[in-house]
Amino acid sequence: xxxxxxxxxxxxxxxxxxxxxxxxxxxxxxxxxxxxxxxxxxxxxxxxxxxxxxxxxxxxxxxxxxxxxxxxxxxxxxxxxxxxxxxxxxxxxxxxxxxxxxxxxxxxxxxxxxxxxxxxxxxxxxxxxxxxxxxxxxxxxxxxxxxxxxxxxxxxxxxxxxxxxxxxxxxxxxxxxxxxxxxxxxxxxxxxxxxxxxxxxxxxxxxxxxxxxxxxxxxxxxxxxxxxx
Amino acid sequence: xxxxxxxxxxxxxxxxxxxxxxxxxxxxxxxxxxxxxxxxxxxxxxxxxxxxxxxxxxxxxxxxxxxxxxxxxxxxxxxxxxxxxxxxxxxxxxxxxxxxxxxxxxxxxxxxxxxxxxxxxxxxxxxxxxxxxxxxxxxxxxxxxxxxxxxxxxxxxxxxxxxxxxxxxxxxxxxxxxxxxxxxxxxxxxxxxxxxxxxxxxxxxxxxxxxxxxxxxxxxxxxxxxxxx
Numbered sequence: 001x002x003x004x005x006x007x008x009x010x011x012x013x014x015x016x017x018x019x020x021x022x023x024x025x026x027x028x029x030x031x032x033x034x035x036x037x038x039x040x041x042x043x044x045x046x047x048x049x050x051x052x053x054x055x056x057x058x059x060x061x062x063x064x065x066x067x068x069x070x071x072x073x074x075x076x077x078x079x080x081x082x083x084x085x086x087x088x089x090x091x092x093x094x095x096x097x098x099x100x101x102x103x104x105x106x107x108x109x110x111x112x113x114x115x116x117x118x119x120x121x122x123x124x125x126x127x128x129x130x131x132x133x134x135x136x137x138x139x140x141x142x143x144x145x146x147x148x149x150x151x152x153x154x155x156x157x158x159x160x161x162x163x164x165x166x167x168x169x170x171x172x173x174x175x176x177x178x179x180x181x182x183x184x185x186x187x188x189x190x191x192x193x194x195x196x197x198x199x200x201x202x203x204x205x206x207x208x209x210x211x212x213x214x215x216x217x218x219x220x221x222x223x224x225x226x227x228x229x
Numbered sequence: 230x231x232x233x234x235x236x237x238x239x240x241x242x243x244x245x246x247x248x249x250x251x252x253x254x255x256x257x258x259x260x261x262x263x264x265x266x267x268x269x270x271x272x273x274x275x276x277x278x279x280x281x282x283x284x285x286x287x288x289x290x291x292x293x294x295x296x297x298x299x300x301x302x303x304x305x306x307x308x309x310x311x312x313x314x315x316x317x318x319x320x321x322x323x324x325x326x327x328x329x330x331x332x333x334x335x336x337x338x339x340x341x342x343x344x345x346x347x348x349x350x351x352x353x354x355x356x357x358x359x360x361x362x363x364x365x366x367x368x369x370x371x372x373x374x375x376x377x378x379x380x381x382x383x384x385x386x387x388x389x390x391x392x393x394x395x396x397x398x399x400x401x402x403x404x405x406x407x408x409x410x411x412x413x414x415x416x417x418x419x420x421x422x423x424x425x426x427x428x429x430x431x432x433x434x435x436x437x438x439x440x441x442x443x444x445x446x447x448x449x450x451x452x453x454x455x456x457x458x
Contacts, residue, residue, distance in 0.1 A: 009235045151379075218262050
């Protein structure tokens, strides 16, 4: 099999919400994970853990939490309404896909949960005075940047699935009831989930991902000056 | 030019901290951005904005903030010490590379800052009672998942740079002094930066990224049961 080109993978890795129940060989999941861990993480700490859920009872427990959280999140979507850059048809399709997923996520043959172990801040008195004085600012900073050490790996998972003929997408609604998810997975107190990714052979097709063009979302040097590269 | 394969790009996209000052053609940056926006975002909202800083004065202003923040963050690294999975040599190399970057980030020909516009929560009274009652939980949830709508695009930037012969990496230290960065870029009140990515032609080489193996970081079905795919 010829390797899928990088740009081809990035441009066709659609969010695939409809998956076949057929099992996915463990070797393929291992290849996906081996690609995931090539991503960067802050200070190269690699504080990640990936939970691969194949057990049916576990999948359905997670699916029930996802469903409960999604019912609430749906109300926020409804109150916000359609984003301006989506056509009505695109928006209806997105909502229909979401709704399908809320009912069926536990039926995917694999649910993958990328997690991070929280890095402890050193105690205040282990730091020089001028840093210790800004301890709270550092705590906030560490919260803000946490996702930078796991979502790059998540994107590698999406791209690797595309290359291997698998479908997946990022979902995060379950984090609204994170404690229930953490109990199901028996995560230690300092480990948190960042995504719930159903993986399976897709019923739908890969295809071009439509986006707002670069000219609308890029600026040169500062806000307001259009990028015209 | 043959397109770089997906796995080749993922496995060789090292964090390249030493960059040539030579200018990068605007068309290449546009290709990188066009790859970035193929990434997913929550609800396909695409609330991202990318600021491409080429102006020397702007680069040096950002570099000064990055330097100031990094001097503090370095003390936290020092207090934590070497992560167990890195050899002493790997750790020294990481620290030396970081230190070089703190001095030179403003000399990179391009500084790219991926940003997100914060999505407002709908007002409490626009939501059904049972969701309104959990309004604070939803606010926390939205904070937690924000990075999932921008760091996948950041990983696409890293991979696209690799394919186009450019070097880059994710840095986040500047977020410790985010208000100063936002003033330099004249960002509106609801727009925040998530990374500062120097981009240029690399002095170093692409190369295999060494990582803790999958067998150490993956579990089957729940915490503690080793994944042995």
